[in-house]
Amino acid sequence: QAVVTQEPSLTVSPGGTVTLTCGSSTGAVTSGHYPYWLQQKPGQVPKTLIYDTSNKDSSTPARFSGSLLGGKAALTLSGAQAEDEADYYCLLFYSGSRVFGGGTKLTVL
Amino acid sequence: EVLLVESGGGLVKPGGSLRLSCVASGFTFDDAWMHWVRQAPGKGLEWVGLIRRKADGEDTDYSAPVKGRFSISRDDSKNILYLQMNRLKSEDTGVYYCSTLNHMDPWGQGTLVTVSS
Numbered sequence: 001q002a003v004v005t006q007e008p009s010l011t012v013s014p015g016g017t018v019t020l021t022c023g024s025s026t027g028a029v030t031s032g033h034y035p036y037w038l039q040q041k042p043g044q045v046p047k048t049l050i051y052d053t054s055n056k057d058s059s060t061p062a063r064f065s066g067s068l069l070g071g072k073a074a075l076t077l078s079g080a081q082a083e084d085e086a087d088y089y090c091l092l093f094y095s096g097s098r099v100f101g102g103g104t105k106l107t108v109l
Numbered sequence: 110e111v112l113l114v115e116s117g118g119g120l121v122k123p124g125g126s127l128r129l130s131c132v133a134s135g136f137t138f139d140d141a142w143m144h145w146v147r148q149a150p151g152k153g154l155e156w157v158g159l160i161r162r163k164a165d166g167e168d169t170d171y172s173a174p175v176k177g178r179f180s181i182s183r184d185d186s187k188n189i190l191y192l193q194m195n196r197l198k199s200e201d202t203g204v205y206y207c208s209t210l211n212h213m214d215p216w217g218q219g220t221l222v223t224v225s226s
Contacts, residue, residue, distance in 0.1 A: 001173050036210070038154070045206070045216045046154060057213050089154050091210070096170045098144065098210060103153040 002026045004092050006101035011109055012080040020104045021072040022090030028071035029092065035073035036091040037066055040103075046089065050075060080108050111135045111214045113207050118220030125197050129220055131190040131207030136214070139163060139185035144210045145192045148219075149203040157205070160190070174200070197224045 003025040012018035022035060029035060037050040050056050050066035053073065063079045073090055085108045090101040117129040131143075142165070145157040158171035160181045169181050180193040190207050204219040 040154075045218060047215070048213050051212050055212070059213065087153075091154075091156075097172065098156040098159070100146075100154040100156055 001097065002092070002094055002099050004090060004099045004101040006088075006090055006104045008102065009105040009107065011107045012077065012084075014080060014082060014108055016080050017076065017078045018080060018106070019069070020075045020077075020088055020090075020106070021069065022074070022092070022101050023072045024092055026094070029068060029073045031068065033073070033092040033094070035066065035068075037064075037073075037075045038089045038091065039086050040089065041086045049088075077106075082108050084108055111209065113209075113215070113217035115205060115207055115217045115220040118205065118222045120223045120225065121197055122226050123197060123199060123224055125224070126193070126195045127197065127222060129192040129194070129205055129207075129222070131192075131217060133188045133190065133207075136209070138183075138188040141209050141211065143181075143183060143190045144208050145179075145181060145190075146206045146208055146210075146216075147201075147203045147222075148206070149200070152203070155203075157192070159210075194222070197222075199224050 005023045034052050038046040040046040049060045054066040065076050067074050088104045112134045114132045121127050142161050144159045158181050161168045178196045182191045202224045206216050206219045208216045
């Protein structure tokens with residue numbers, strides 16, 4: 001089974017920009033892995049922010065964007081706000097399975 | 110609007126069994142591939158398995174830790190997804206979510222399973 005890797009923790013200043021990444025043990029992450037990004041705040045249910053690499057709807061704040069960067073999936077937060085402090089998980093699709101990354105704990109400080 | 114409501118969690122002894130249910134509404138359930146995802150206390154999300162729609166053979170796939178012990182099924186006439194869990198271990202403890210894992214669809218609130226003697 002593939003292993004999906006994320007930064008365990010990151011810190012961003014209010015108003016700053018941060019990029020979270022998501023790598024795969026099988027090689028480069030591509031659009032064929034349909035990368036998802038989910039946000040989970042303490043005590044809450046996970047919520048999808050980005051699907052299929054870079055797609056989102058009006059429920060996702062415009063400051064979040066998804067992309068492929070250097071063989072990984074990436075979630076960029078531009079203009080961080082205190083409310084963005086949360087755990088972020090990426091999800092990759094593999095033939096016959098799905099695999100979550102270990103999650104990134106994002107601190108806004 | 111997609112609505113998923115899980116139930117059936119509780120306290121069970123190691124080696125025991127439990128069946129979880131997930132009632133779905135707000136979308137065409139029989140056209141959806143459905144997933145179970147779990148989260149151990151204080152830990153990250155872990156994909157458990159999926160069941161394809163009837164048109165795709167209702168085939169199932171499972172993660173390595175649960176393969177051979179867990180079984181996913183569905184009743185499209187009632188819009189219900191099931192997770193049969195056998196030979197439970199302490200490491201199966203956590204909140205279990207059903208999800209479509211499709212685009213921006215929301216998740217259910219989950220149901221807590223505790224495996225302990």
